[in-house]
Amino acid sequence: MKAIRVRKEKVEEVRKLAEKIGAKDKRRFIKPVGEFVEIPILDGYERFFEGYEIIWQSSPVENPRKELSELLKDRIPKELHRSIPNSYKIIGDLAIVKIGKEIEKYAHDxxxxxxxxxxxxxxxxxxxxxxxxxxxxxxxxxxGEGSETIHVENGCLFKLDITKVMFSLGNHHERHRVAKEVDEEIVVDMFAGIGYFSVPIAKRAEKVYAIEINPEAYGYLLENIKLNHLDNIIPILGDSMLLTPEGIADRVIMGHIFCHEFLEIAIKALDRRGIIHYHESTPLKVLERPLMRVQKASRIMGKNCKILNFHKVKNYSPGVVHVVVDALVY
Ligand SMILES: C[S@@+](CC[C@H](N)C(=O)[O-])C[C@H]1O[C@@H](n2cnc3c(N)ncnc32)[C@H](O)[C@@H]1O
Structure with missing residues (x-):
């Protein structure tokens, strides 16, 4: 599935051209990726965009609404058409859809x-x-059938069973952002899962300690290390509260949204100084809470703390956001 990758300021110009000549692929949404935007086009139309970068979209954002409502218009009563889902997640070759109570009778349709x-x-x-x-x-x-798949993201392969372990597509930019920052470092990933952060980071790090408590996720972590031909991840099965190595890390990843109780352990993992990426799901009313928690844990551990970055990863639920704090602790 092809797309034109342009800088944000060029989007309108290229979108209008793509629509005018019928090149725009309406089954996919225009997708922002960092400083760039991907405009989906139909196969065969590349030649109209000479001078632009044409890419293969590995994780497109599907626009199912038009087709779904068209396919379902005779099956679902008109008053429920607005409840037909307007998006669904695609992990590998499997789809996950949210279906509201009011339309659940038609879930199979x-x-x-x-x-x-x-x-x-x-x-x-x-x-x-x-x-x-x-x-x-x-x-x-x-x-359909099957719950195990291989998902491709940022050039990494992630094998998983979607009924056993989660895969949050919304964290995709965050995984990419942090992996890009790493340079020949020792990294500790305290909530490694199937290797969401560990795998992309290992491509640039000296060594990654990947700790995971769930044996099923750990099994996939081992498979993903092999699938991605990595030899610098040290997988550890168990509780990071007990098994996090001490005094060795340049960087610690705390990629769990409920992990404030692990902050002091994360600080202990650092080799005197280093960066902590601390995730939290926080109500907008107490948006400063994650910052205060990192600062407090640093104080308790007798360390200084400089906040390097604080931003939203994604919306979590109404009034609640998933945020990340990057802190230099020294
Ligand atoms: C939700 S996943 C992380 C998602 C990931 N940050 C991403 O980018 O999508 C969190 C993982 O932490 C693991 N976990 C939870 N508590 C743990 C603990 N005490 N020690 C080690 N792993 C733990 C869970 O089993 C799960 O696989």
Whole structure:
């Protein structure tokens, strides 16, 4: 699936041209990626965009609404058409869709329409949330078969079973951003999962200690180390509260949104000074809370702390955001 990659200031010009000549692929949304924007185009139209960068979109943002409502218009009563999902997640070749209570009677029809409208999809699952500290997904199979897949992101391969471990597409930019910052360092990833951060980081780091408590996620972490031909990740199965190595890291990744109790352990992992990437899900009313928590933990550990960066990763729920704090602790 091809797209034209342009700088943000060029988007309008190129979008208008693509629409005028019928080149724009309406099944995919225009997708911002950092400083750039990807404008999806139909195969065969590349030649009209000489001088522009044409890319292969590895994780496109599908625009299913038009096709889905078209496919479902005779099956679902008109008053419910507004509740037909206008997006769904694609992980590898599997789709995960949120379906509101008011339309759940038609969940299987919606799933079948997704399968028909997107031949790449092998099965469709209903998203029912996540459970506990290991963030185990609650999913219900609606159509098709299979729950194990390989997802490609930023040139890395992630094998996983979507019913056993989560994969947050919304953290994609954050994973890419942090991996780019790493340079021949020792990194500790305290909540490694299947290697979301560890795998891209290992491509640039000297060594990554990847700690994961859930044996199922750990199993995939081992597979993903092999799949990506990495030999500098040290996988550790168990609780990072107990197993985080001390005094060795240039950088610590705390990629769990409920992990403030682990801040002092993260600081202990640093080799005197280093950077901590601390994630938290915080209500907008107490947006400063993650900053205060990092500063407090540094004080308790007798360290100074300089905030390098503080930004939103994504919306978590109404009034609650997932944020990350980058702090230099010394
Ligand atoms: C939700 S995932 C991280 C998602 C990731 N940051 C991303 O970019 O999508 C968090 C992982 O931390 C693991 N975990 C939770 N508590 C842990 C602990 N005490 N020690 C080690 N791993 C833990 C969970 O099993 C899960 O695989």
């Amino acid at each position: 919606i799933a079948n329409a997704i399968l028909i409208s997107n031949p790449r999809i092998r099965s469709v699952w209903r998203d029912l949330g996540k459970e506990g500290m290991i963030r185990k997904p609650r999913l219900e199979l609606l159509a």
